[in-house]
Amino acid sequence: MNSSLFIYGTLQHPALLRYLLGRLPEGQPAQIENYARYRVKEANYPGLVPEPGASTLGMLLCDIQEDEWRILDEYESDDYLRLDVSVTTTDGQRHQAKAYIIPDQFRETLSDEAWSMDLYQPPPHVAKFA
Numbered sequence: 001m002n003s004s005l006f007i008y009g010t011l012q013h014p015a016l017l018r019y020l021l022g023r024l025p026e027g028q029p030a031q032i033e034n035y036a037r038y039r040v041k042e043a044n045y046p047g048l049v050p051e052p053g054a055s056t057l058g059m060l061l062c063d064i065q066e067d068e069w070r071i072l073d074e075y076e077s078d079d080y081l082r083l084d085v086s087v088t089t090t091d092g093q094r095h096q097a098k099a100y101i102i103p104d105q106f107r108e109t110l111s112d113e114a115w116s117m118d119l120y121q122p123p124p125h126v127a128k129f130a
Contacts, residue, residue: 003065004097005072006030006087008037008058009046010120019126020075021068030060030087032099038110039119046115047080047102060087060095076100079109 007027010016017024036054037046048056064072073082080100088094102110 003063004095005061005064006032006058006085006097006099007061008032008048008056008099009115009117010122011072011075012059012117013120013122013126015122015126019122020071025061025063025068027059027061028089030058030089030095030097032056032058032085032087035085035099035101037115039113039115040109041111044119044121047106047110048099049102049107049110058087060089060097064098072100079106 005025011020014024032048033055034050034052035048035056036051037048037056039045040047069082076082079102081103082098083101085097085099085101086094087097087099
């Protein structure tokens, strides 16, 4: 299994990763092409959907362990599919990774509003892991 994960939303918050995984995996800035990030309606987190010509910045995390995938799958819920994607890091290298994508049948759960990390504040029980 590919042990790399492209993150683009709340998982970019270090406190949340530490809370979920008990550690901060090694990562580097990355970008995914032909995908757009939108805010989930009535929520402060995003979903990623295919969109020709779009690009989304995020982070490429390396060395995700098998037990961590189970934790991440549970966190992301059944509203997301973990799919294979290709991302580019800031050094121009292309990498294969997994990403949590909103499937077509849940596209209506997204607003038309672009999402940014400024919209997310971790809950107090998570923030203490910062």
